[in-house]
Amino acid sequence: MGGVRLTVRVDFGSARALGPGKIRLLEAIRKTGSISQAGRSLDMSYRRAWLLVDDMNRCFRAAVVTTQPGGAQGGGAALTPFGLELIEQYRSIEAQATAATKPQLHALEVALRNRARRTSKRLKTSIRAATAR
Numbered sequence: 001m002g003g004v005r006l007t008v009r010v011d012f013g014s015a016r017a018l019g020p021g022k023i024r025l026l027e028a029i030r031k032t033g034s035i036s037q038a039g040r041s042l043d044m045s046y047r048r049a050w051l052l053v054d055d056m057n058r059c060f061r062a063a064v065v066t067t068q069p070g071g072a073q074g075g076g077a078a079l080t081p082f083g084l085e086l087i088e089q090y091r092s093i094e095a096q097a098t099a100a101t102k103p104q105l106h107a108l109e110v111a112l113r114n115r116a117r118r119t120s121k122r123l124k125t126s127i128r129a130a131t132a133r
C-alpha cells in the first residue's frame with residue numbers, strides 16, 4: 001500500500017484531540033531537546049509548537065513536556081516519562097488500526113484511478129475534441 005494510509009486521531013471530547021501532528025512534534029522534541037528546534041524541523045512556528053505543547057500539558061493529568069528557561073545556560077525541553085508513554089501508546093493504536101484495516105485500505109487503493117499509467121495518452125477534454133480527430 002504505497003499511497004494509501006490510515007491517519008488516526010483520538011478525540012477527547014469536542015475540544016481536545018491527539019493526532020499525528022502532535023505526536024510528530026513530541027518525537028521532534030525528544031530528538032532535538034528544544035521546542036523551537038522541533039517546531040522548525042516541522043516547518044512550524046515556535047508559537048504554534050509551544051501552544052500545542054501547552055495544550056497537551058493541560059489536557060492530561062501528568063505533564064507531557066518539561067521546559068527549562070533559556071538564557072546563558074541554554075534552556076531546553078524534554079519529554080516526561082508520560083510523554084514517552086504517550087508516543088508509544090499512540091503509535092501502538094496507529095499500528096493496530098492499520099493492521100486491522102489492511103484489507104479495506106488495499107481495496108481502496110486498488111479502486112483508485114491511477115493516471116500515472118495513462119500519461120503517454122492525451123486525455124480527451126471534450127466530446128468535440130474527440131470527434132474532430
